[in-house]
Amino acid sequence: MNPLLEQFLSETRESLQGIGEKLMQLENEPESAELMTELFRFVHTLKGNSGLFDFPELTRVLHAGEDLMDAVRDGKAAYCLPMADLLLDAMDYVGMLCDEIENDGVYAAAHAGDSVRLAETLRRMIGAPADAPGAAGAVSPSAADPGPSAEVRSLLSGIPERIRMDAYRAQTSGGLHCLVYSPVQDCFFQGDDPFFQARRTPGIVWGGIAAREAWPELAEMDAYNCVLDFHVLSEAPAEELKEYYRYVFEQLQMTTISPRCLILPQGDPNGGPVYEDFVGDALGLLRGGDIDALRRAARSMLELSSRELWFSSALRWLLLATEVEPENGVVLEAIITSLRTLAAPEWHVLAAAAGPQSPAATGVCAAKECAVQEGAVQESAAKESAAKESAVGEAGLLREETGAAIRAIVDVQREILSLPDEVAWIAGRVKAAAASLEGCLRSSGSLDALPGLRLAAESSVALLSAAPLLAWVEEYAEEMAAAPPSSPNAAPNAASNAAPNAASEAAPNATPATCQAEAPAAREPSAEAKPSPAAAAAPQPESEVKFGRRVEDVYAAAKSIKVDQVKIDRLMNLIGEMVVAKNALPYLAGRAESVFGVPEFSREIKAQYAVINRIAEEMQDSIMQVRMMPVSFVFQRFPRLVRDTSNKLGKEVNLVLEGEETEADKNIIESLGDPLVHIVRNSLDHGIESPEARIAAGKPAAGTLVIRASQEAGRVVIEIRDDGKGIDPAVIKRKAYEKGLIDEDRLERITDPEAVNLVFASGFSTAEAVSDLSGRGVGMDVVKTAIEKVNGTVHLESEKGKGTRIRISLPLSMAVTNVMIVESNRQIFGVPMDAVVETVRVPRAAIKTIKKSMATVLRGRIVPLKALNTLLGLAAQQRANEEDELAVLVVNVGDQQLGILVDDFHETVDIILKPMTGVLAGLAAYAGSALLGDGSVLMVLNVKEVL
């Protein structure tokens, strides 16, 4: 990817981030002009940047966004929540396109429709008319337009005409969705507010309420037996609606309809002028392709008819249809014919025929295609002429271009000098204009005119008046127009101006690559085959440039640099090797003394070793620092996530983020993302109650969710705390027992704090658990697994009715692992110190065998024992020492302690753990390998997997 595009994508990401943050802040202080200005600038910058590339969809959406922000800034539109939603959507869209550009260099053409829709919706917020409605949207209806049911039709006819017209005008590409949401009768008892949910439906265009049954006598009425249906028309995509209604999906009936189904004329069928003649005339105009005349006729007919008539309503629809889809003859014809029958067109019947292939539509479409082709021909002609120009010689093109440009610059200086003199910076203005004019004179080779110019400029500066210089410019301009100066390249030849303009016009936006090294290739005559227009039309600077290139620029030195992670990983590996290599020195010192018998030399080696050791440690530390990232990297997505989710769920949540500056290794931070999102979602879904339920429970309506990061004893601790309804340990216990996760014995002994942590047990969460339990448990085992993968732990505390607190503890870095070396069967193995509880020697007699399993008693507790040789499939027996004691490494596995029998213990070392790769990656028993100081390889056990 070329560096400019890379820069663009990275700046875009930053800006999107900034926009998101500003929008969040605006929700708290919607009146802040300062925030609004910053927001505007972000969008403005993005739009400006996107213009440098050929990404029209990006530019379109950003342009609409900029206009909207501008309107808000100027007080023409009021900032509101839906606007923020819309802007966030638009920015998500921009982000999505950027992702595609980053991955594939381009984005899918299919996004064009979305960009039109987004831009229109943004513009509608301003209140300004959307540009060219329907122009880029889908023209033809989907082939299989299902006929809406009678129920849906009656629902649609209940929507006011004005709203239907707006929705039809929007021509939502994915179609519209009719929702009938019938909440269950006892839903009020569950604290639900289906009305609130319906009101918050995404993309809602209209909503209505109807009773499912006839009303009983008031005296017999049960206020809490829900008998209401909620009807919604939405332009959001089906997936989004399904997601929004996912908890009540079985209570929802969703029908996708074409926007055309909204064309339902309504009103009094009687009275009005003679329809028959109009229908005949209108059909004639339509078939003749004269849409403008058709519109005029319809408009004057409408003026003659009373508003309330069915006929008038149909005319209004006809006018709208000619505006929205003028090419679609079938649709227009159907509306016109309906004027005769006074029955709404049967759109689903017509749908199959209403495609662009149908006879009536073909005429219009063909004409349009023709125009498009003509345009293409013109364009390619222009390109050809551009190519020809460049073949004729860049000098020629340059000359013409230059002539026009010089004239333009001179004209502007004249305009500048004609401005009123009464400004403080008049001297500067005159000097700058003189400098500009001097540049033009030099460029055109008219060096003779220079003294005159300088003289005029000096007197202007002395008099603090532009007049003398202005007089000179006017004289010079006249000369220039009358007789082209001797130098040929100064001739502002008016007739030839068109050519270079056409050339640059034909060129779409310059792709940045052409400014760089690839330019010579693009200069070939075949340039028009590939759209690298700047090269085709632009004179290449190298030809005349005699200066050195790419000078360094000390002034713009940045304070931070962006480095590919691969490079840092390489540094990390190198320092790992360094640490190992350095550890060879003490061995060498030992040998110098014992083998070669030179103790002084040994001492010197040791002294040197101390120095190298210090440097290596500092280096290691520095590299680790480079890899450190603040947790804000993960936290920053939560304001948006919490806002969107709580809005969807109709809950009120205050999010509090603390300790965002806490740092940890990049890998750790990244591994934190998904588990945290999971936990936060769970908390919002199941933890925090609806405002009504909270008030009923005597809590504030808005729940509080705190996410706090801190450093504790060399670990990062993340705490997620909510004041929701908490988890009922009794329910968890029962559930865990039913699922066979705990036996009867444990069920009786398990404490409540232990019980709530069962939600992390794998196999605990199932669909059933979600619907039955008030608590969490949705895939919490996934969270636990992800966190344990990076040597973290997770712990949950909950008090029923009060809230839940989840504590995640993670190592600061994964790079260095402290392991204990143990020996077994004459091999050495590493065991991570995190897992080791203690090392003890147990007399063989103290080891009891119970049903083939070994165990011993340590400080009154029974500890099960396993022999490492057996675990690893080695045939040898574990060896005891002289006193016939066996070495037992007590380790923590989950919340249990277990003893591993080994042959002997050795020292603990800090190692750089490298994960197993290739075919070895499948060996779950090993966490990885590491090099030791003497060059040997240490295999590090994955304790959990071995057992």
Next chain:
Amino acid sequence: MKRVLIVDDAATVRMYYRLILEEAGYLVVEAVNGVEAMEKSLRESFDLYIVDINMPKQDGYGFLRELRGRDELRQAPALMVSTEAADHDRKRAYAAGANLYLVKPVKPQELLVNCRLLLGEVRP
């Protein structure tokens, strides 16, 4: 070597100009707003300014007005670049001290031709 000061808050735009201008053999210096541009202008001299309008701290108009008001400085030509194409925007730029006004996005050739002309560098 001619020195050009680019004043724009968008890093992408600065890089775009830089690539074009360095390729053409100019020395390019960047500033992200009017304040920084003024600091740099006082410290060293430039042969041309390319100035954006909408920037934080001090916008392009403010910077140009201040620049033109500094009598001790050599007044080099300034090219103002903006997304606005309206006539009053143009006029405002000229009144503030710009010598040419180009509408974004500026094509490489358009930028280069005008820079060379303002710098008196086009040779037969």
Next chain:
Amino acid sequence: MAIVYTKNKAVFSDAAGAEEAETLLEWLGKHPKGKIDLGACVHLHPANLQVMMAAGCLVTVRSSDQDLAAWIDSALKTI
């Protein structure tokens, strides 16, 4: 309380919760011609709504929340 009752009018403000429906039903039982003022109402729990629909209530003041007003239009008549 989000509903204040006058002689023949129920005046809503803010959001009327489910718990208000009981009282509203009672009141409507005693004032079958009771009118509804939704001017300052931003949301009401559907329990309240269906009680009013069953009683065939008339709205005298529409909600100033345009979104809510449009919904209510489909359910209750406005004088």
